[in-house]
Amino acid sequence: MAQKPSKWKRTLEKKLEEKLKKKTKSDDKETSRKRKIKVRIDSTKKLKAPESSVSVGSIEHTEALHMRAKLEQQAKKVETLESKLEEMGKQLQSFETMKLRVGLLENEFMLLKEKSKTNEVIIIILSGAF
Incomplete structure (x- = not known):
């Protein structure tokens, strides 16, 4: 069962053929061109893409x-973000x-301060009266 050449390999072969066609101008060079193409194609066969040996x-x-793994990771991230939001x-x-x-304590402090001033005034008044 022969495997179909991959798309990148076919495009590479076409590009190589086009380059070599432009370089060769006479029929005498036709055989060397074909040989160069064959050598280059054979060398590219050694460079197999990882997908070429794996079925669709x-x-x-x-x-x-x-x-699925990405979705699980995203679900975990969502869960952690939700828990962080709850904590926040x-x-x-x-x-x-x-x-x-703090606001109540500030108000209480102000009241105590006013009460203290009032008590001082009362003490001064009472001490002056006797």
Whole structure:
């Protein structure tokens, strides 16, 4: 069962033939041109592409497995991002709660400060009255 030459090999052969045709101008050089083409084609046969020995079905299966692995990786990334978002939401809620607490403490401090001033005024008034 002979394998069909791959597309890149055929295009390479065509390019080589075209280059050699341009270089040869006479019929005397026709035999050397054919020999050069044969030598170059034989040398390119040694350079086989990885796909040339693999069937189309196995390539599709491999691509499907590769795509499946990519999808699984993306699903894991989505899960980690979702968990990070949940954690960030909790941190934001905690931050907002802390901000409210700080605001309440500031208000309490201001009230205590005013109360202290009021107490000082009362003490001064009371000490001056006696």
